[in-house]
Amino acid sequence: MTRIINHPILGKLEDKKAVPFTFDGRTFEAFENETIAAALLANGIRKLRVHEDSGTPRGFYCNIGHCMECRVTVNDQANVRACLTVVEKDMVIESGKQHPNIVKRMVEQQ
Template identity: 65%
Template sequence: MNNNRIIDHPVLGKLKNQTPVTFTFDGNTYTGFEGDTIASALLANGIRQLRVHEETGAPRAIYCNIGHCFECRVTVDDVNGVRACMTTIQKDMKVDSGKMEAAPFKSKTEEWPRTYAEFEKLNEGKKDGEPHV
C-alpha cells in the first residue's frame, strides 16, 4: 500500500481502524479496506489503468465514479463488464483488467450489400435453395 490514501478523515475516521481486505488484480495481490470499491482500492494502490478502449486500444480509467459512464469495466471472478466504481472488494476477489472486446459487427457490416441490387449481384450463379450467406 502506498501513500495514496487519506489516513485520518473527519467523517470516515482513521485508516488504522479499518479492516484490511486482500484481492488480486491482473495476478498481483493488493490490500484494500472493507467498504472500498474496486476502483478506490486500486487507486490507493497506485493502479490507474483498468482496461483499454475497444477500438483504439487506448488506456481507460475511472471517469465519473458514479456508475454512469462504464469506463471502469473490469472482469471479476470471470464475469466481464463489472463496474469497478460500484463494486466493493471482497476477500480473495480475483479482478482482471477489462477484456478488450471487438466493436459489434464493425468488420462484417462493411462487407454486407447495401442495396438489393448488390445483394442480387452477390448471389449470381447460385442455385435455388443454396444458402445466400
C-alpha cells in the same frame, strides 16, 4: 500507496480491516467497504482496460457509475464497474480486455 488516513465521516483508516485481493495476478490490499476503484487508485493502478476499437488505455472517469470506463472482470464476471463494486476478501479482478466491437462489425457487413 495514497489514502486518506483520517476522515471526519468515514473514520480512521487504522480502524478498518485489511482485505486482500488480486488484480491481473498481483496481490494488493484494500480496506473494508472500499470500492475496487478506490483500492486500485490507492495501489497506484490507473489503467483498467483498453478501448474496444483503438486499444487505447482507459481508466477512471466519472467514478459514480455513469460512464462505464472503469469496467473490469471480477471473479470471471465481465463488465463490472469498479467504481460501484466493493472489494471482497480474495476477490480476483482482471483488467478489461479488448473485445471486438460487434456493432461496428455488423455495420461493416451491411
